[in-house]
Amino acid sequence: MDGFAAVDFGFSREVLQRGIAVLYIVAFVSSWNQFPALLGEKGLLPAPRLLSWVHSRTRAGRILNPTLFRFVRFTDRRLRALCAAGVVIAAALALGIPQLGPAWVPMLCFLAIYLGYMSIVSIGQTFYGFGWEMLLLEAGFLAAFLGGREQAPPTVVIVLFWWLVFRLEFGAGMIKIRGGREWRDLTALTYHHETQPMPGPLSRQAHLLPRWFHQGEVLGNHVAQLVVPWFLFAPILGLVVPGPWPAIVGDVAAAIVIATQLWLIVTGNFAWLNWTTVVLAFSAVSAPVPFFRSAGALPIWWIVVTSAVFLLYAVLSWWPARNLLSRRQLMNASFNRWQLANAYGAFGTVTKERVEIVVEGTLDSDPDAATWVEYDFKGKPGDVRRLPPQVAPYHLRLDWLMWFLPLGGWRRLDEPWFEAFLGALLAADAPTLRLLARDPFHGERPQLVRAVAYRYRFTTHAEYRRDRVRWDRTRLGTVVGPARLR
Structure with a gap:
């Protein structure tokens, strides 16, 4: 200098x-x-x-x-x-x-x-x-x-x-x-x-x-x-x-x-x-x-x-x-409207187990006799066989919020955006479906959708050699639905 x-x-x-x-x-x-x-x-x-x-x-x-x-x-x-x-x-x-x-x-x-x-x-x-x-x-x-x-x-x-x-x-x-x-x-x-x-x-x-x-x-x-x-x-x-x-x-x-x-x-x-x-x-x-x-x-x-x-x-x-x-340090906080001289930080605590919300739909009108099919997201875990993709530096905003969704407790999902998301799936809204990796119904409106909570964990080397799956998941319960379009 x-x-x-x-x-x-x-x-x-x-x-x-x-x-x-x-x-x-x-x-x-x-x-x-x-x-x-x-x-x-x-x-x-x-x-x-x-x-x-x-x-x-x-x-x-x-x-x-x-x-x-x-x-x-x-x-x-x-x-x-x-x-x-x-x-x-x-x-x-x-x-x-x-x-x-x-x-x-x-x-x-x-x-x-x-x-x-x-x-x-x-x-x-x-x-x-x-x-x-x-x-x-x-x-x-x-x-x-x-x-x-x-x-x-x-x-x-x-x-x-x-x-x-x-x-x-x-x-x-x-x-x-x-x-x-x-x-x-x-x-x-x-x-x-x-x-x-x-x-x-x-x-x-x-x-x-x-x-x-x-x-x-x-x-x-x-x-x-x-x-x-x-x-x-x-x-x-x-x-x-x-x-x-x-x-x-x-x-x-x-x-x-x-x-x-x-x-x-x-x-x-x-x-x-x-x-x-x-x-x-x-x-x-x-x-x-x-x-x-x-x-x-x-x-x-x-x-x-x-x-x-x-x-x-x-x-x-x-x-x-x-x-x-400060002992009460703020994480990712801005102190002015112009977003300058901000406070940063991430992962002050680490989640000990992974809970995923899996969204499913069906073309059947009877939920008890229905065949349920999962919606695949572009980034977040779903299919237990799929290799997680490299996405960054691109930002998949919907997928990230799906991770935050169950952090407050998976038994109650109270987010306005998620309710609107399920409604968009029921309406087969084309822009919303383009946010996903795959629409299992190819543009057709499902009769019902639901959200199911699963606990996910990575498989061991031995489990992968035996079953060829990268994730092991355990069903925790249905948290939303079955719901139909009003």
């Missing part, structure tokens, strides 16, 4: 800008494909209904984060137009085209996709209530101030990225230490690979590893999240300490964060959470690659703008910093 200019972080800027842009493409494509069926004009939780409620109440607007649809009437067509525009702008950023111009060009492009995606998240209700939504928004906002290829990235903005990674990793580590006992007695990962929201192709193999390996995983996780993040700030010492060591320490810290995230990527499906963390961790990699090194001095106006952003974050960071020290 050299004062206001982080001259050795040109490569880091390339990874940050292009990587974040690619993740925005994934997010916009996900919304294009799923938002109309989940939250559109005829969706399970229609966004127009929420917006109408907000408009009808003077003070209700205070609970809604900024969205363009406060000023423009929502339609599915306009939602898709917004997604298409977001994909085009993000694709240009991923290719590095706006970065070839003055600093204000990529700034405006990143702010456009940040505000565009916030407009979607703000009306996404429970289907967009995930920590990686606010993480992507905050990353997009900060990326707006990394500048273009004409000058080196501003030092203050690189430091803000370190602060973001610190809050993300250290916050997750603290939420675990303060959370379930399983994180303190090193048993958490003897359950997690099996009970995580959406297992991947290698999750079963990871689950069947020896107990001592899982204990080592937990211990390594604590080191990576509670100790390593502090060393991300080591390159700052390069301003006063001569020699390569401050930069090397930062590189090693970044490498450890990236390595742990790659293990999570190959053993699970956490949408773009882990991929975003990998991209953000590159902010601490000081690689003086000549091709990415910019000799141009930072203009005064750009120093003023980026310094103002830094001062804004210095003020906003009071709340997440206090949260990190």
Whole structure:
């Protein structure tokens, strides 16, 4: 680093800008494909209904984060137009085209996709209530101030990225230490690979590893999240300490964060959470690659703008910093409507057993004599023979909420969206059926549907060799239905 200019972080800027842009493409494509069926004009939780409620109440607007649809009437067509525009702008950023111009060009492009995606998240209700939504928004906002290829990235903005990674990793580590006992007695990962929201192709193999390996995983996780993040700030010492060591320490810290995230990527499906963390961790990699090194001095106006952003974050960071020290630490919380300087964290407790809600339908009108057939989801476990798919960084929102559904107790499922989902299945609603992997009735309306709870567990190696099944499941009972269309 050299004062206001982080001259050795040109490569880091390339990874940050292009990587974040690619993740925005994934997010916009996900919304294009799923938002109309989940939250559109005829969706399970229609966004127009929420917006109408907000408009009808003077003070209700205070609970809604900024969205363009406060000023423009929502339609599915306009939602898709917004997604298409977001994909085009993000694709240009991923290719590095706006970065070839003055600093204000990529700034405006990143702010456009940040505000565009916030407009979607703000009306996404429970289907967009995930920590990686606010993480992507905050990353997009900060990326707006990394500048273009004409000058080196501003030092203050690189430091803000370190602060973001610190809050993300250290916050997750603290939420675990303060959370379930399983994180303190090193048993958490003897359950997690099996009970995580959406297992991947290698999750079963990871689950069947020896107990001592899982204990080592937990211990390594604590080191990576509670100790390593502090060393991300080591390159700052390069301003006063001569020699390569401050930069090397930062590189090693970044490498450890990236390595742990790659293990999570190959053993699970956490949408773009882990991929975003990998991209953000590159902010601490000081690689003086000549091709990415910019000799141009930072203009005064750009120093003023980026310094103002830094001062804004210095003020906003009071709340997440206090949260990190609080015994009642909040997880994935925002302290302002613009989703900046958020608190992060995940899996403060680990589920010990996996309960899946299996949705079934039948063409028979008599439930006692009916032949019931399961609906197959794209990501969540169902068929005991199917290899769990690799989905991330794509986000299957319906599948994720199906995992949350029984966590409060499978005997009573009281979620408005799930009731609407069953109604859509009874109506053979085409957009809803496209969210699934297979419609067993090929567009025909079932007479009845029901929801059945099962306890799932991964089979052992011996069980798989004998039965060729990856899951063993035990029926717990019917929790909804049989229900028919009114």
